[in-house]
Amino acid sequence: MEYLKAFVVGGLICVVGQIILDTTKLTPAHILVIFVTAGVVLGGLGLYEPLVKFGGAGATVPLPGFGYSLAKGAMEGAKSKGIIGAFTGGLEATAGGVAAAIIFGYIMALVADPKTKN
Amino acid sequence: MDNLNKKDYQKYAERKIPKPTYFKNIILAFIVGGLICVVGQIIRNTLFKYGLDEKAVAAGTSIILVFLGAFLTGIGVYDKIGKIGGAGAAVPITGFANSIVSPAMEFKREGFIFGVAAKMFSIAGPVLVYGVGSSIIVGILKLLLTKGR
Numbered sequence: 001m002e003y004l005k006a007f008v009v010g011g012l013i014c015v016v017g018q019i020i021l022d023t024t025k026l027t028p029a030h031i032l033v034i035f036v037t038a039g040v041v042l043g044g045l046g047l048y049e050p051l052v053k054f055g056g057a058g059a060t061v062p063l064p065g066f067g068y069s070l071a072k073g074a075m076e077g078a079k080s081k082g083i084i085g086a087f088t089g090g091l092e093a094t095a096g097g098v099a100a101a102i103i104f105g106y107i108m109a110l111v112a113d114p115k116t117k118n
Numbered sequence: 119m120d121n122l123n124k125k126d127y128q129k130y131a132e133r134k135i136p137k138p139t140y141f142k143n144i145i146l147a148f149i150v151g152g153l154i155c156v157v158g159q160i161i162r163n164t165l166f167k168y169g170l171d172e173k174a175v176a177a178g179t180s181i182i183l184v185f186l187g188a189f190l191t192g193i194g195v196y197d198k199i200g201k202i203g204g205a206g207a208a209v210p211i212t213g214f215a216n217s218i219v220s221p222a223m224e225f226k227r228e229g230f231i232f233g234v235a236a237k238m239f240s241i242a243g244p245v246l247v248y249g250v251g252s253s254i255i256v257g258i259l260k261l262l263l264t265k266g267r
Binding site: 007010015018021029031033036044057058060066069070073079085086089093094097098104107109112115 | 140150151154159163173177192204206208210217219224234242248250256259
């Protein structure tokens with residue numbers, strides 16, 4: 001059941017992206033930026049939390065989930081450490097993913113070459 | 119074929135007309151995006167089994183998914199998934215990893231600073247700028263609104 005919920009919620013978030021992609025001139029890069037920012041705004045308003053509770057990884061794995069983590073971290077930081085926490089909280093909460101993206105991205109780019117077949 | 123009447127032919131022809139591709143795109147985005155999230159859920163549940171707390175599980179899941187996205191991009195598989203899944207492959211965090219590795223590989227010949235390291239962030243950079251930037255605003259707003267009470 002948990003997996004089904006993750007599948008449906010995650011799938012639907014991607015469908016929203018696909019509809020924007022097919023009906024507007026926006027590129028995937030635009031979608032990613034819009035989705036992260038939307039996740040931050042929805043997270044800040046407390047509207048994304050129920051989706052995470054319901055969909056689990058289906059809500060946290062797509063990029064709005066990244067935005068949600070940023071917002072949640074910043075708000076928790078602000079609560080516990082004040083203004084400094086508002087600056088540090090978001091990146092603290094997402095540090096694992098960001099650091100992984102830097103190191104794995106760099107290593108893969110070094111060892112692999114673009115595949116230009118077909 | 120000769121004994122096909124008009125109605126049957128129309129039915130036959132309708133079946134052969136390509137359906138609008140965006141319907142197909144939506145279905146594929148749903149399936150591919152959904153499956154990636156199921157993989158994420160499997161990783162989450164596995165990490166929980168090892169007794170990690172919520173924060174560690176969230177970080178660990180991101181790290182593993184980013185690794186998978188980067189690795190599959192490096193071996194040329196993620197681009198194929200992307201061709202099938204469209205936004206279903208781009209929107210999950212694995213797509214974020216893909217957006218880092220793809221340009222970094224491509225611009226390797228421009229050097230390790232302005233090629234690999236700079237191009238890694240051609241898409242991830244804006245995502246972080248808007249994501250982190252807006253989260254700081256949210257944090258400050260939270261502070262102002264709760265202090266006011």
